[in-house]
Amino acid sequence: TGVTRRQFLKYVGVGSGMVAGMIALDACGVQPTQADGRSTFPHASSTGKVHVYTLNPAPTQLLVGGHLVSTWAYNGGLPGPEIRVNVGDTLRATVNNHVSEGTTIHWHGVPIVNAMDGVDGVTQPAINPGHTFTYHFVVPSAGTYFYHSHVGLQLDRGLYGPFIVEDPKETKNYDQDVVLLLDDWLDGVPGGPGNPSAALKQLIAGGDNMSGMNGMGGMGGSMAMQVPPDLLYPLYLINGKASDHPFTINVRKGHRIRVRFINASAATIYHLALNGHRMTVTHTDGQPVEPVDVDTIRIGMGERYDVLVTANNPGVWQLAAQVEGAKNMTRALFRYQESTATPPPADFLPPELQRNMLTYAMLQAAPGTSTPPTGQPDQTLPIQLSGGMGQYVWKINDQVFSQADQIALQKDRLVQFQFSNQSMMPHPMHLHGHFFQVENGTGRGPIKDTVLVDPMQKVNITWVSDNPGVWAFHCHNAYHQAAGMMRVIKIR
Ligand code: C2O
Numbered sequence: 001t002g003v004t005r006r007q008f009l010k011y012v013g014v015g016s017g018m019v020a021g022m023i024a025l026d027a028c029g030v031q032p033t034q035a036d037g038r039s040t041f042p043h044a045s046s047t048g049k050v051h052v053y054t055l056n057p058a059p060t061q062l063l064v065g066g067h068l069v070s071t072w073a074y075n076g077g078l079p080g081p082e083i084r085v086n087v088g089d090t091l092r093a094t095v096n097n098h099v100s101e102g103t104t105i106h107w108h109g110v111p112i113v114n115a116m117d118g119v120d121g122v123t124q125p126a127i128n129p130g131h132t133f134t135y136h137f138v139v140p141s142a143g144t145y146f147y148h149s150h151v152g153l154q155l156d157r158g159l160y161g162p163f164i165v166e167d168p169k170e171t172k173n174y175d176q177d178v179v180l181l182l183d184d185w186l187d188g189v190p191g192g193p194g195n196p197s198a199a200l201k202q203l204i205a206g207g208d209n210m211s212g213m214n215g216m217g218g219m220g221g222s223m224a225m226q227v228p229p230d231l232l233y234p235l236y237l238i239n240g241k242a243s244d245h246p247f248t249i250n251v252r253k254g255h256r257i258r259v260r261f262i263n264a265s266a267a268t269i270y271h272l273a274l275n276g277h278r279m280t281v282t283h284t285d286g287q288p289v290e291p292v293d294v295d296t297i298r299i300g301m302g303e304r305y306d307v308l309v310t311a312n313n314p315g316v317w318q319l320a321a322q323v324e325g326a327k328n329m330t331r332a333l334f335r336y337q338e339s340t341a342t343p344p345p346a347d348f349l350p351p352e353l354q355r356n357m358l359t360y361a362m363l364q365a366a367p368g369t370s371t372p373p374t375g376q377p378d379q380t381l382p383i384q385l386s387g388g389m390g391q392y393v394w395k396i397n398d399q400v401f402s403q404a405d406q407i408a409l410q411k412d413r414l415v416q417f418q419f420s421n422q423s424m425m426p427h428p429m430h431l432h433g434h435f436f437q438v439e440n441g442t443g444r445g446p447i448k449d450t451v452l453v454d455p456m457q458k459v460n461i462t463w464v465s466d467n468p469g470v471w472a473f474h475c476h477n478a479y480h481q482a483a484g485m486m487r488v489i490k491i492r
Pocket residue numbers: 106108109148150302430432472474476
């Protein structure tokens with residue numbers, strides 16, 4: 001029953017179902033040429049359909065949390081426009097850079113051809129101010145993803161948006177599809193700390209100043225704390241809205257709702273709970289799992305969870321996102337159309353937050369999911385995560401990115417990373433261009449692209465190095481990444 005290495009991440013081609021949105025037949029009607037000219041990597045077979053999007057990163061004024069603020073966003077909105085395609089379709093996204101720094105777009109979690117991965121200085125030079133670049137690739141896997149700038153802390157300023165890939169062969173077991181992006185938005189707030197890049201520079205220069213920072217201490221504390229504790233910032237947002245004017249999901253009694261949670265925050269882990277309802281987890285990082293019922297989901301930066309909710313309890317309910325290690329929270333509302341109830345107060349914490357929280361140990365890859373072969377890895381790499389003591393520097397195997405060597409791997413090897421977190425902060429570790437399996441004692445751990453490694457904990461992941469190129473591998477705490485917690489993995 002073993003799956004061969006080459007079958008791992010081999011995607012099923014899709015049929016000829018119609019898709020919504022802007023569609024044109026690819027000029028030649030054939031699979032687009034891979035940008036780096038290689039033809040060995042197993043892509044989904046192309047449907048030949050091309051979706052054309054234009055993304056304009058630009059300075060923007062936004063109303064968030066009751067303040068009109070200056071920030072950077074795509075096409076004038078926070079989050080950026082939703083990209084929704086079918087697996088096997090081609091995305092052609094033209095980026096016109098209207099901000100004052102170089103920028104790129106990374107398609108987080110989608111294992112595409114390397115040259116289109118959007119990591120500045122690794123897979124492409126940054127797109128200069130005033131310049132244009134077109135990303136063009138076949139979308140190889142279905143699931144819930146997002147796109148974001150991969151330059152500095154631009155993600156934290158608002159340069160992110162949802163990227164949803166549907167599989168027309170999947171039977172739809174829901175009536176409504178809702179996407180929720182979580183953000184710990186920081187930049188541009190009047191009276192706030194201003195440009196997060198400046199805040200980071202201050203942190204790095206200032207050394208270990210952690211005790212003075214809001215919520216920084218303790219196990220599991222999240223890193224949203226470049227601000228004095230008396231400020232209300234960062235603003236915790238769901239789909240660009242703070243808890244005073246929350247994003248509202250309007251539902252009908254009897255309907256099943258698919259909710260796709262995407263944590264686009266720079267530095268915040270959340271606990272998510274929906275008052276009055278249980279959530280059935282169906283996917284993590286876009287990949288299907290055996291359905292599991294939970295009351296609370298813990299979601300790290302860069303992670304995604306898809307859940308199904310049955311609307312069987314009319315009212316207006318709090319969908320709370322509580323900041324781990326702090327008292328702050330944000331929310332969306334889950335409102336039944338027929339209900340006239342008053343919404344709960346902005347700071348109401350559902351009792352569900354206290355019980356039955358999802359852990360990796362509860363997740364198993366769904367039957368039929370491609371998983372790496374079992375057995376002895378060809379290569380085992382210890383990955384030590386450290387830093388934060390004495391100065392604001394974060395390291396992988398005792399090296400910061402600017403001084404580190406590339407990790408060289410041969411193509412099509414079964415690779416095991418053995419994480420050991422030797423610091424007092426959690427690190428959501430993200431691998432580009434590949435999925436991996438999280439070892440969780442079940443023998444069939446979930447398939448993910450981002451894994452939270454908790455303080456002083458060990459986690460193993462296994463994956464097949466089947467996508468050639470130079471791939472970023474880093475902590476998805478944007479501040480840790482910028483302070484050194486990144487490597488480049490070269491596969492050939
Ligand atoms: Cu969403 Cu390199 O990351």
